[in-house]
Amino acid sequence: MDLVRLAVPASPAVAGLLIAATTAVGYCLAVAAYRLFFHPIAHFPGPKLAGLTRWYEFYYDVIQQGQMTFHIQDLHKKYGKPYT
Amino acid sequence: MSSKLKLLPIGPIVRVTPNELHILDSDYYEELYVKSGKLDKYPPFAARFGSDDTFFNATFHEDHRRLRSAVAPYFSKRKITDFQPVVKAKLKKLCSKIEDYARTGKALPLHRAWTAYAGDIITEFCFAKAYDHLESPDFKETFHEPMHAVCQSSTVLMQFPWLWPIMNSLPDWLVIRLEPTMYMHIQVQQVSAGLDIVYRVSANPSGLSSYYYRLERKL
Numbered sequence: 069m070d071l072v073r074l075a076v077p078a079s080p081a082v083a084g085l086l087i088a089a090t091t092a093v094g095y096c097l098a099v100a101a102y103r104l105f106f107h108p109i110a111h112f113p114g115p116k117l118a119g120l121t122r123w124y125e126f127y128y129d130v131i132q133q134g135q136m137t138f139h140i141q142d143l144h145k146k147y148g149k150p151y152t
Numbered sequence: 153m154s155s156k157l158k159l160l161p162i163g164p165i166v167r168v169t170p171n172e173l174h175i176l177d178s179d180y181y182e183e184l185y186v187k188s189g190k191l192d193k194y195p196p197f198a199a200r201f202g203s204d205d206t207f208f209n210a211t212f213h214e215d216h217r218r219l220r221s222a223v224a225p226y227f228s229k230r231k232i233t234d235f236q237p238v239v240k241a242k243l244k245k246l247c248s249k250i251e252d253y254a255r256t257g258k259a260l261p262l263h264r265a266w267t268a269y270a271g272d273i274i275t276e277f278c279f280a281k282a283y284d285h286l287e288s289p290d291f292k293e294t295f296h297e298p299m300h301a302v303c304q305s306s307t308v309l310m311q312f313p314w315l316w317p318i319m320n321s322l323p324d325w326l327v328i329r330l331e332p333t334m335y336m337h338i339q340v341q342q343v344s345a346g347l348d349i350v351y352r353v354s355a356n357p358s359g360l361s362s363y364y365y366r367l368e369r370k371l
Binding site for chain 2: 103107108109110112113114118119120121122124125126129130133134136140141143144147148149150151152
């Protein structure tokens, strides 16, 4: 009985918050799934994190100050293949 | 674009952001940037340099074509050829400056000298009056720092394009206190936006300055 009562929100405000949070999380998951599996360039090799979010580039370009360009060379060594 | 994507083979191609591929093959450049191609710019790339109402930054092919066609006559082969005497005069000035350094044995800041040379040619061509950076002692006053600032801020602006209008609406004194290099960036933008150009044109309405008359009328 206690479990059932916990699942029922206490007030409309809490219910609203829960719906908003669920929607936000759901939206993020949907975007992530799209980018990783359904995006037109999803099948190209590369780090999954880079395909998932632009914060990957942000880290190398802004935090590490313009290093993305050099990091791309490393990515080619790791993921790139010769033409087939 | 998507039809081209399907043609891409397996090769030195890596996905570097959600929407970007990097192709480590300089020959592919010719294939992608064909003359008849009608490609729009990737908006985050265009956002790197701030204002988006110039042909340099225009995201869509059609907008770019329309804005570019207004200035195209001024970059014809003929116009550039006619401009050669000015280029040669600047080169002569640069050489005489280098000779001064050779005579005194002082170290020559060559990177600044080239920037001053290029800057003088470009400002003379576009604004009908050189900024005379070649005359500044030790080439102290050049576009070297502003260009550096653009490179630095462009990486941030590419991630957060909405920063530009916010920064642009801040008063200059506040920006210079917060971040001096950003101030340089804004100065470059003001130059390219032609804020002080209109004045120069009205002061000297002959010759190449008609470039800006025409621009103002057409756009």
